[in-house]
Amino acid sequence: MNGIHDMGGMQCMGPIVREENEPQFHEEWEGRVFGMFFTNFAEGHFNVDMFRHAIERMGPAEYLETSYYEHWLHVYETVLVERGILTQAEIDDKIESLREEGGS
Amino acid sequence: MAHDHAHNAPPSETAMRVKALETLLTEKGLLDPAAIDALVETYETKIGPRNGAKVVARAWTDPDYKQRLLEDGSAAIAELGFSGVQGEDMVVVENTDDVHNLVTCTLCSCYPWPTLGLPPIWFKSAPYRARSVIDPRGVLEEFGVELSDDIEVRVWDSSAELRYLVLPQRPAGTEGLSEDELAALVTRDSMIGTALVEAPAS
Numbered sequence: 001m002n003g004i005h006d007m008g009g010m011q012c013m014g015p016i017v018r019e020e021n022e023p024q025f026h027e028e029w030e031g032r033v034f035g036m037f038f039t040n041f042a043e044g045h046f047n048v049d050m051f052r053h054a055i056e057r058m059g060p061a062e063y064l065e066t067s068y069y070e071h072w073l074h075v076y077e078t079v080l081v082e083r084g085i086l087t088q089a090e091i092d093d094k095i096e097s098l099r100e101e102g103g104s
Numbered sequence: 105m106a107h108d109h110a111h112n113a114p115p116s117e118t119a120m121r122v123k124a125l126e127t128l129l130t131e132k133g134l135l136d137p138a139a140i141d142a143l144v145e146t147y148e149t150k151i152g153p154r155n156g157a158k159v160v161a162r163a164w165t166d167p168d169y170k171q172r173l174l175e176d177g178s179a180a181i182a183e184l185g186f187s188g189v190q191g192e193d194m195v196v197v198e199n200t201d202d203v204h205n206l207v208t209c210t211l212c213s214c215y216p217w218p219t220l221g222l223p224p225i226w227f228k229s230a231p232y233r234a235r236s237v238i239d240p241r242g243v244l245e246e247f248g249v250e251l252s253d254d255i256e257v258r259v260w261d262s263s264a265e266l267r268y269l270v271l272p273q274r275p276a277g278t279e280g281l282s283e284d285e286l287a288a289l290v291t292r293d294s295m296i297g298t299a300l301v302e303a304p305a306s
Contacts, residue, residue: 008210008261010234016246018226024148029122034147034222035140036126038189043134048264052212068213068228070118076125086128094124 004060030069036076046079054078152221155186156269157290159196159219161283164274174198177269181219191218191267197260198271199297204251206244206259206297207268208236214262219269220292227296237261247298270295275303 007013025031040046046054054075055063066074080086115123129135159181163170173180177194181187194216197205209215210233215223226232236243240257244250251257260268272294278286281304293299 005211007230007233008208008237010230011238013231013234016226016229016231016235016243019224022224024152024222025144027116027119029116029119031144031148032122032126032140035143036129036135038143039129039135039139045134052264055212064230073118073122073125077121080125080129085132085134086125090128091121091124094128095120098120098123098127 003056004058004063005056033069033072033076037072040076040080045083045085046075050079051075147217147222151188151218153219153290153292153295154287155184155221156216156219156292156295157287158283159184159186159269160271160290160295161287163196163271164286165283170271173271181269186218188218190214191216193266194219194269195260195266196269196271197258199273201273202254203256203258204244204249204297205268205270206236206240206257207262207270208233208259209262210234210237211261211263214264214267216267216269220295224292244298247293249298249300270297272297272299272301275301277303 025034037051055071057078058066058071058074062074063071077091081088081091126135126137126140130137159173162184163173169180169183172183173196177196178187178192180196181191181194197207199205209227213223213228213233215227232243237259240259241251244257262268272290274286275289278289281289285304289301289304291299291301294301
């Protein structure tokens with residue numbers, strides 16, 4: 001599938017920024033998102049092709065503005081709803097109630 | 105570093121979305137948070153480029169192993185126990201006096217987790233993914249690797265199914281070193297191809 005994810009050869013992306021002694025996860029939520037790849041996979045919610053396809057369907061602006069693990073989060077939110085495991089209303093309600101509780 | 109304040113700052117919108125998803129899946133019995141804890145710990149402490157370094161050091165010291173590694177990377181790496189998710193199909197490419205290999209993933213950030221751990225930020229970044237295939241020598245220079253023009257640069261674009269590991273050249277002057285001492289010289293970047301392995305300072 002052609003799209004923004006197909007970055008090979010694009011120009012004017014700027015310098016490559018490196019980080020010394022980079023941690024495996026920069027924020028706690030990144031580790032949770034990473035782990036959910038395995039648990040969702042094990043539950044049969046998606047396979048690798050569905051995972052990739054959900055990222056490739058992201059809008060170009062959203063794709064560029066979000067990080068690697070945000071792409072993964074986008075996959076879960078998309079595929080779990082598409083497959084009827086969760087509803088968008090359930091997700092929105094849960095976010096709202098967590099916000100009212102003041103976070104985690 | 106961002107990590108120092110991350111735990112005290114109010115949760116970001118993204119953190120909230122992640123928490124919502126994990127909570128919902130847990131409530132439905134589709135996720136065990138302890139399983140996530142274990143995965144995070146495993147990837148933070150047990151799986152990383154030290155695994156790949158052991159593969160390289162074995163190949164440097166055991167010619168039969170090196171031959172098996174180049175013929176069937178997945179099987180030879182499995183001999184050392186470094187198999188698993190995102191390392192099912194591995195191809196090992198050898199740097200020589202004439203050829204330098206560089207690994208990228210232009211489409212996403214496919215990376216051999218069992219041998220190298222999780223990819224660094226720069227490997228996942230748009231600039232590396234875009235430029236590694238159109239200007240590999242420029243990228244290598246940015247990483248401090250200057251190759252003479254007569255060395256061929258081969259760029260390997262990983263996919264969701266197939267991942268690559270570079271077998272770097274063993275530095276001169278390391279004949280007396282043990283396998284463990286050699287492994288200690290092998291860096292993550294040398295197995296991606298953005299660095300050369302340096303001899304130990306004497």
